[in-house]
Amino acid sequence: MADAHDTADAQESKGLRERKQARVRAELIEAAxxxxxRQGFDETTVDQIAEAAEVSRRTLFRYFQTKGDILMAWTRGTSDFLEAALQARPRRETPLQSLREIFTELAEQLASNNVDAYAVALMIDRDPSLRQYSLQKHAEWEDRLAAVFIERFGASASSEQRAWLLARIGVASFRTALDQWIAVQGRTAMRSHLIETFALLDRSLVS
Amino acid sequence: MADAHDTADAQESKGLRERKQARVRAELIEAAxxxxxRQGFDETTVDQIAEAAEVSRRTLFRYFQTKGDILMAWTRGTSDFLEAALQARPRRETPLQSLREIFTELAEQLASNNVDAYAVALMIDRDPSLRQYSLQKHAEWEDRLAAVFIERFGASASSEQRAWLLARIGVASFRTALDQWIAVQGRTAMRSHLIETFALLDRSLVS
DNA sequence: GTTGCAATTGGCACTAAGTGCCAATAAAGT
DNA sequence: ACTTTATTGGCACTTAGTGCCAATTGCAAC
Structure with a gap:
């Protein structure tokens, strides 16, 4: 997966070359x-994207391995964000509390974004050929979160198992909240759906 | 995963045409x-598969929409199996108990299969380009299990939410057990990893 | 069994994703 | 200014997947 975020790293000029690359990358993502x-994922060819971003088709494939990767790159940084956010949670919290908090933070981060997260979420939800990319992204989240938990719990087999289970439950809860959010057409804040889902988690698992 | 689909439909001869189709289909799956x-997924072309199954490339694509679908078809029936198994569980069980039981049933079903489920699981785990297919399959499981739960709980928004959450937690537990199974190179029965994971689920969510 | 119908098949040509290779160019270091 | 190195774009190639049409094959009714 590629790296580099879109917004603002004006702090450091790392040379013309790198700045140019970052611009091209951002241009590609934005155009894509x-x-x-506008037209849907399958209906958009990489040639169109390349042309819109004013680079050659060949260059596009140097920045992104697949067309889907461009879509993924848009939410690029969410994995880093979640990992860092989890790392920052105090150890006294239960893992589930930490998970609820970091996903809430993520939701707020996305809400304050200039691009309409709901429109993208809806597009991905509707188009069956796009589902695989969100599944991949969520799997990546699981990987990163599990890694943090393993670091905390130690690396024994049963600790790892617990870490994976928690990471997956966290992502499962997020996905469930996301479903609800889409079901109400984004009218309620994602945040409230997350809180509701995590509350349900506590109750559901007992009964 | 394997369910050898309809190995014997000898009871009903539905005409030469249909029998021939079933044979071609099975032939394609087996060859693929x-x-x-032997060579890996990406290294195998559909032309090779078509040739090995003695049909034209064009015909192959009439039986399966994508190359990946052939791989998925091998495990076709697992979704049906899980759905039916969940439906058959007594209502007095807690949802999590039911989930533990049906995945254990699935594991035993797979273990008694003629094809080596571990070899396939390993292949899918190793090859990154194949991960998407297992993710898709697991998503399909979630869909089916959630549908059964919704049928049981009623179709209110919060019931649906609970249904999805439970379905996803079930699949998450299965996946975690599967990881462990692969980690020990299939030496221990999948069944025991499942039991362990579900036990961990109860404990983990409290603390 | 012959004739007519509908489905299945295979060949061909086409689009689009993705890759290897190489020559041209633009940045970086000296 | 000169050399080195990374980036670029063009071209040709492979493979997945699709539309179209003509040939074949199973099926049924006569």
């Missing part, structure tokens, strides 16, 4: 998302 | 799996 949202 | 296991 505009086209995806 | 042989090639996938």
């Amino acid at each position: 998302m505009r086209l995806f949202l | 799996m042989r090639l996938f296991l």
Whole structure:
């Protein structure tokens, strides 16, 4: 997976070369998302994206391995964000509390974004050929979160098992909240759906 | 995963045409799996599969929409199996108990299969380009299990939420047990890893 | 069993994703 | 200014997947 975020790293000029690359990358993502949202994913060819971003088709594939990776890159940073956020939670919290908090933070981060997260979420939800990419992204989240938990719990077999289970339950809860959010057409804040889902988690697992 | 689908439909001769189709279909799956296991998924072309199954490339694509679908078809029936198994569980069980039981049943079903489920699980685990297919399959399981739960709980928003959450937790537990199974190289029965994981689930969520 | 119908098949040509290779170019270091 | 190195774009190639049409094959009714 590629790296590099879109917004602002004006702090450090790391040379013309790197700045140019970052610009091209951002240009590609922006052009691609505009086209995806307008015409759909399958209906958009990489040639169109390349042309819109004013690079050659060949260069596009140097920045992104697949067309889907461009879509993924848009939410790029969410994995890093979640990992860092989990790492930052105090150890006294239960793992589930920590998970609830970091996903809430994520939701707020996305809400304050300039691009309409709901529109993208809806597009991914509707188009069956896009589902695989969100599944992949969520799997990546699980990997990263599990790694943090393993670091905390130690690396014994049963600790690892617990870490994976918790990471997956966290992501499962997020996905469930996301479903609800889409079901109400984004009218209620994602945040409230997350709180509700995690509350349900506590209750559901007892009965 | 394996369910050898309809190994014997000898009871009903539905005409030569249909029998021929079933034969071609089985032939394609068998040829594909042989090639996938021998050379890997990406290294196997659909032309090779078509040739091995003695049909034209064009015909192959009439039986399966994508190359990946052939791989998925090998495990076709697991979704049906899980759905039916969950439906058959007594209502007095807690949902999590039911889930533990049906996944254990699935594991035993797979263990008694003629094809080596571990070899396939390992292949899918190793090859990154194959991960998407297992993710898709697990998502399908979630869909089916959630549907059964919704049928049981009623179709209110919060019931649906609970249904999805439970379905996903079930699948998450299965996946975690599967990881452990692969980690010990299939030496211990999948069944025991499942029991362990579900036990961990109860304990983990409290603390 | 012959004739007519509908489904299945295979060949061909096409689009689009993704890759290897190489020559041209633009940045970085000296 | 000169050399080195990374980036670029063009081209040709492979493979997945699709539309179209003509040939074949199973099926049924006569």
